[in-house]
Amino acid sequence: MRRALILYSSNPIYSQLSTTRAPPGYVVFPKRDGGWIPPSSSYQPPVFRMRNYKCTLPPPLGSASDSVANRPKMASQDEQDPRISKISSAIRVIPNFPKPGIMFQDITTLLLDTKAFRDTIDLFVERYRGKDISVVAGIEARGFIFGPPIALAIGAKFVPMRKPNKLPGEVISEEYSLEYGTDKMEMHVGAVQAGERALIIDDLIATGGTLCAAIRLLERVGVQVVECACVIELPELKGRERLGDKPLFVLVSSD
């Protein structure tokens, strides 16, 4: 079952809702009069169930002077952005691809829904605009679909992170583990400079191995990885933990 994460939204509509924190144990969805729904009530919340929901409202992504500890670790926040449910339902699950037992999260159907695709990009852009991010690194190949529109909107450069032997000229490589064997990721020498602030984008985080390799490539040349951002997270594969102190932001979580 896929559940949509609740996003903090700077949309002006939401300023009318309560900005106080829900007491622990209270149901997520705020009432229009500004109150919260107590757990003892018979109110039936809509479809989405939040397991392990954190009732705190993390601060939005900070500025260059923020330490890592201040940055939100999860995207779950109080208000549900109305765009999320359409994005979530536009993603198609294909069983047994690429091999038996794997439920493949297919974002190509999201790309066919012009509004949902637009909303996906907007949600990332709203989060990262004006935060001094100069690099958006996208992981081949589906990271190439989401990364460039974000980069263009926030005025950052786009840096492709590729499989071996695809990038011409001088590259640096990082090896990483697969379920069976290893793979390698490459980045152009000179694409990024020490001190730059970077995002890493991919369509999905599973075990986190690929994102980790991307983080290491950027950090090796002195870049500060501000956050990793994906459309989908598979939380049971614990990729988030593998990223260590690097924050992860996702739109949709899929069990």
Place this chain on the structure above:
Amino acid sequence: MSAYREKDPRIHGIQSRIRVVPNFPKPGIMFQDITTLLLDPKAFKDTVDLFVERYRGKNISVVAGIEARGFIFGPPIALEIGAKFVPLRKPKKLPGKVISEEYELEYGRDCLEMHLGAVEPGDRALVVDDLIATGGTLCAAMKLLERVGADVVECTCVIELPDLKGRERLNGKALYVLVESH
């Protein structure tokens, strides 16, 4: 056509950001590297703007991008003109039902795939890639779209290598590029 575009003042900046890497992927080939263009936010934006200005308001419902560098230019264009983005991929990358089109390489053959149901009959489509060389890949892409009843309005690339005569291979379909490289 591309001659018209040489008069646009943005073209010079775009052309100067493209890096040529000799002897890649093999000796004798002068590889046109667009990654340096992507490092210049203004030039990258100008590139997308030039395409968007051409195709906005022309009722284009599909932008098909060829893996992998077509994935970089296609989606920003699709988002701006309100079209769907359809990835055309190497074999076995797309999950679910696909149709395939084989095409010739210099040595051997390759294959391009598209999802069934992504494109509908009557859809007006663009095909986007970073570069046209011999035109083999673009041809395969056009055939995939035409097989499902789409109308391929134009093929569009950042760079053309006119000496390789890819334009002629497109069976009369229009080709639009920003930069030519001899």
